[in-house]
Amino acid sequence: MTLDWKLVFDAADPQAQAAFWAEALGYEVEDNSTLISHLLGLGAAPEEATTEFRGHLAWRDLMAVRHPDDPVEERSGMGLGRRILFQRVPEPKTVKNRLHIDLHAGGDRRDAEVARLEGLGASVIHRVKEPSGEWAVMADPEGNEFDVQ
Numbered sequence: 001m002t003l004d005w006k007l008v009f010d011a012a013d014p015q016a017q018a019a020f021w022a023e024a025l026g027y028e029v030e031d032n033s034t035l036i037s038h039l040l041g042l043g044a045a046p047e048e049a050t051t052e053f054r055g056h057l058a059w060r061d062l063m064a065v066r067h068p069d070d071p072v073e074e075r076s077g078m079g080l081g082r083r084i085l086f087q088r089v090p091e092p093k094t095v096k097n098r099l100h101i102d103l104h105a106g107g108d109r110r111d112a113e114v115a116r117l118e119g120l121g122a123s124v125i126h127r128v129k130e131p132s133g134e135w136a137v138m139a140d141p142e143g144n145e146f147d148v149q
Helices: 014-025 033-042 110-119
Strands: 006-011 051-055 058-059 063-066 083-088 122-129 132-140 143-146
Touching: 006 014, 014 063, 014 083, 033 058, 058 122, 110 122, 110 132, 110 143
Parallel strands: 006 083
Antiparallel strands: 051 058, 063 083, 122 132, 132 143
16 A cells, blocks of 8 residues: 655745755755646635745745655646645744654765755754764754754
8 A cells, every 4th residue: 555645844934944955855846836826716725825936836835845756746746755845833943853854874975964954054953973873963944953864
């Protein structure tokens, strides 16, 4: 049985988070503009629920990224495989994540990957060196923790 899934993050700025994580993971930001235009034309969605992102019509409160090798539903622009959805919420992040993403760069590439992610807006929280391994605990631009191993 095939199970489709998506990981959902609460965000203050879904577009900025999608742009960061697309670059961090080598994913693509979904383009839902065809579906949005269709819904606007039917009067099924209000124009104030939209924004412009990289020259395309986008949802104001939702933006997703998908793995570039996974299939895409043409009508909606939604990925049909590995996806991460960022949804706008009014409250700021206040506590440690209950879930996080681990990026596996490999020991010989870890420092370069950490520097690349810092260039995208992430920050190093601390570095861990234990008998079981080494990694950097980082925060994305909204403060969500993730590890680079």
